[in-house]
Amino acid sequence: MSERQAAVSRDTLETQISVSVNLDGSGKATFDTGLPFLEHMLDQVARHGMLDIDVKAEGDLHIDGHHTVEDIGITLGQAFARALADKRGIRRYGHAYVPLDEALSRVVIDFSGRPGLEYHAEYPRARIGDFDVDLLHEFFQGFCNHALVTLHVDNLRGDNAHHIAETIFKAFGRALRMALEADAALGNQMPSTKGSL
Numbered sequence: 001m002s003e004r005q006a007a008v009s010r011d012t013l014e015t016q017i018s019v020s021v022n023l024d025g026s027g028k029a030t031f032d033t034g035l036p037f038l039e040h041m042l043d044q045v046a047r048h049g050m051l052d053i054d055v056k057a058e059g060d061l062h063i064d065g066h067h068t069v070e071d072i073g074i075t076l077g078q079a080f081a082r083a084l085a086d087k088r089g090i091r092r093y094g095h096a097y098v099p100l101d102e103a104l105s106r107v108v109i110d111f112s113g114r115p116g117l118e119y120h121a122e123y124p125r126a127r128i129g130d131f132d133v134d135l136l137h138e139f140f141q142g143f144c145n146h147a148l149v150t151l152h153v154d155n156l157r158g159d160n161a162h163h164i165a166e167t168i169f170k171a172f173g174r175a176l177r178m179a180l181e182a183d184a185a186l187g188n189q190m191p192s193t194k195g196s197l
Contacts, residue, residue: 002164003134004022004023004024004078004083004180005019005020005021005024005080005083005139006020006021006033006080006082006083006087007019008020008075008078008079008082008159009021009075010071010074010075010078011076012067012071014059014060014067014068014071014127015057015058015060015067015068015071015106016057016058016059016107017055017056017057017059017072017074017075018054018055018056018057018073019053019054019055019074019075019076019078019079020052020053020054020079020188021052021053021054021076021079021080021083021094022051022052022083023049023051023080023084023180023187024052025046025050025052025086026050026052027029027046027047027048027050027051027052027150028046028052028053029042029043029046029047029051029052029054029055029057029175030053030054030055031043031054031056032055032057032070033055033056033057033070033072034057034058034059034060034061035057035065035068035069035131036129037128037129037130037165038065038069038072038131038135038139039113039137040053040166040171041122041165041166042055042169043172044166044169044173044178045047045172045176046173046174047123048098048170048173048177049135049172049173049174049176049177049180050177050187051173051176051177052098053076054057055056055072055075055076057072057148057190058069059069062104064116064132065131065132065135066138067137068131068168069135069136069139069142070135070138070139070141070142071142072138072139072142073138073139073140073141073142073146074143074145074146075146076142076144076146076147077142077143077145077146077147077148077149078143078146078147079158080143080147080149081147081148083106084111084180086188086190086196086197087111087113087190087191087197088181088188088190088191089180089182089186089187089188089189090180090181090182090183090191091110091178091179091181091182091183091186091191092110092112092179092188092191092192092197093108093109093110093111093178094108094109094174094176094177094179094180095107095108095109095155095173095175095178095179096169096170096171096172096173096174096175097171098170098174099167099173100163100166100170101160102158102159102160102163102188103157103158103159103160103163103164103166103167104123104155104156104157104158104159105153105154105155105158105164105167105168105170105171106152106153106154106156107125107151107152107153107154107168107171107172107174107175107177108151108152109149109150109152109172109176109179110149110150110151110179111147111149111152111179111180111197112148112149112150112197113148113196113197114150115144115145115146115147115148115149116144116149116150116151117140117141117150117151117153117166118142118151118152118153119135119137119140119141119151119153119155120153120167121136121152121153121154121155121164121167121168122155122190123161123164124160124161125157125161125195128161128165133161133165136165136168138174140153142187152174153171155167155168156170178192183194
């Protein structure tokens with residue numbers, strides 16, 4: 001399971017995105033998106049997921065961050081799907097609880113082949129710096145739709161919007177790490193009674 005890498009580009013009238021991933025990385029990440037807060041969050045995913053992630057994005061940020069954030073989620077999801085190929089031998093399921101001071105979040109993921117998102121997070125303010133917190137949902141929706149995963153995101157408590165978001169992304173990274181690990185008991189079998197995912 002050492003060749004789990006992929007590079008994907010997405011070019012639209014609104015955005016130009018390039019993403020590369022190494023699912024067996026060491027937590028290295030480089031970003032050039034014009035969205036510093038999202039880069040900070042994706043850095044948490046790389047570090048805690050032990051993934052190498054590179055994202056370069058140019059988008060219509062003069063309008064707002066919506067298209068760029070959503071398209072980064074889409075392209076990252078496509079890269080994961082391509083890097084995983086048929087998903088043989090992986091644990092498939094992953095989960096994590098992560099605290100940060102007063103905040104606590106839980107993320108559960110299934111590389112099911114079926115896109116589905118349950119996202120439950122309420123933020124005490126609408127923006128973290130210049131970043132619109134509504135766009136975090138758009139990122140995860142884009143990722144789920146194109147990585148073909150079922151993802152449950154639940155913020156269980158928190159008063160600080162930055163802490164809430166950071167616990168979610170750290171837990172996302174940890175859950176990815178668990179789900180993508182090789183399952184020694186499974187060997188090279190498909191982690192499904194259907195024989196495919």
